[in-house]
Amino acid sequence: MKLTIMELQDRYIRFEIDGIDYSIANMLRRTLINDIPKLAIKNVIFHLGSIQRIDKDGKEHTYNSSSPLFNEIIAHRLGLIPLPTDLNMKFREDCEHPLDQACPLCTVTYTLTKYGPDTVYSGDLIPVGDSSFAPIEKEIPIVKLNETQALLIDAEAIMGTAKQHARWQVTSGVSYKYHREFLIPKIESDIIEKLKKDCPKNIINESDEGLLITDDIPCKHIASLFRIDGVKIKDDDSRFIFQFETDGSLTAKQTLLYAIHRLKERLSKIRDSITV
């Protein structure tokens, strides 16, 4: 088994695994989708009733703690904001205290205070204590407030996996495909000239038999190959091209490394539970 990284960005990865079958490939895919832990807001406490504040003009103003959206919707939107994750943090179930209590090992608390008229953004969410837990994306709109409205929120973020809820989903667009080769016989065609000109050079191989092209790296002209006669298509069902992107809470590399570690952990659990 050989793993080659073909493209690596902070939040995107494309890699090839050679020498596995589809059951293992699918195991890795499913682990990437639903078994990566991350931090997300779970409990939200809203301040209710009116709020008095002395504004910049020196007068006292009264705000209502209401907004155009229901509190449940605001809580849900807060939950979906990606937060930077430290994989060393514990799940609350694994902590020794009761589930309704919090400790710094399993919980990060946030506050949000905003007076209208204004738009509440994810950047207004301020972590209590360690400022490195501030949301990565600052520009996610949460809700808009008019002149009489204000929002006072305390929120608690805990670790979880996407098995429990979509708020803990790290990856999106996790997919794999077979490595595929197109063998084009030696013929003159505009399509082939275009392919040679526009496609990435490392997917084309010229030999005596003709032109050998793979679709490991997407190229917009590859679809036109199906229109040429005599093109031989060969799928290799032991070479898998994976790709996925993350929401920023973990980097793509961290996510892949954790997924492999997690797979190993779960498989060894099965092995250890077998008694003869």
Place this chain on the structure above:
Amino acid sequence: MIIPVRCFSCGRVIATDYIKFRDEVERIRNTEKREPTKEEISKIFDDLGVKRYCCRRMIVSHIDLIDEVIEFD
């Protein structure tokens, strides 16, 4: 009402992309005095890295109604 934070189908965060998309479309409307063409819209998506059509439909089909609701307290 307001743009969903994530794509319904795949879970990619699209709320920030929507803001950038809206500003870019607005810029084309103001400078060129016309609606953006199909090719321009697809280019904006490519530049933002919105690749899948599930995320694209979230942004293309969205209508921001919150400004009309906000008056009724």
